Structures are given as C-alpha cells and as structure tokens.
Amino acid sequence: MAVRVDAAMVRQVAKLAKLSVAEADLPTVARELERVLALVAVLDEVDVTGVAPLIHPHAHGLQPRPDVVHAGLTQAQALANAPAQLDGCFLTPRVVG
Numbered sequence: 215m216a217v218r219v220d221a222a223m224v225r226q227v228a229k230l231a232k233l234s235v236a237e238a239d240l241p242t243v244a245r246e247l248e249r250v251l252a253l254v255a256v257l258d259e260v261d262v263t264g265v266a267p268l269i270h271p272h273a274h275g276l277q278p279r280p281d282v283v284h285a286g287l288t289q290a291q292a293l294a295n296a297p298a299q300l301d302g303c304f305l306t307p308r309v310v311g
Contacts, residue, residue, distance in 0.1 A: 217251045219244040 221240040224247065228235045235243055289302055298305035 216255070217248065219247045219251070223247075 221244060224235060224240050224243045227247070228243075293299050293302070293304070296304050
C-alpha cells in the first residue's frame with residue numbers, strides 16, 4: 215500500500231519533529247518521505263511467523279570480566295612519551311584564558 219505524502223503532511227510531520235522545512239523544499243521532502251514509507255511497506259511483507267520479537271540486541275546481557283588488579287605504569291613509564299612534562303606531571307598547553 216503506497217502512502218501518498220503531500221505538502222500538508224510534510225508540514226505536519228515537520229511541526230511534530232520541530233523541524234523547519236522551506237516551502238520550496240516541500241515537494242522534494244514529500245517524495246523522499248514517500249520513498250522511506252515505501253521501504254517500510256516492503257518490510258511489512260516479510261513473513262515473521264515464529265520469529266520472537268527482538269527486545270535488545272544483546273539478549274545475553276553483559277558478561278563482566280573478573281575484577282583483577284594488574285600492575286600499572288610507573289610515573290616514569292607514564293611520562294616517557296609525554297611531549298612535555300614539569301615536576302613529574304604532564305605539561306599541557308593552557309586552555310582557559
């Protein structure tokens with residue numbers, strides 16, 4: 215079933231979506247919206263009998279890794295590739311005036 219989209223419908227959808235669409239662009243937007251709705255109509259034709267609804271793409275939930283303490287970097291290792299340092303700290307350009 216093809217949905218016909220006219221300028222009035224585009225204005226209404228734009229209003230609901232809080233978008234501004236220029237009058238000159240209404241015909242183009244209407245055609246594009248009709249194309250999108252046509253693609254959705256194709257999806258309606260797909261037989262999904264026996265397919266469970268997808269609630270979330272990660273149905274198994276998160277698998278947290280074990281909370282294991284590992285050795286970190288020493289101060290010297292952390293600063294080894296720093297472009298600039300001062301008194302054992304990273305030296306960065308001033309950001310706030």
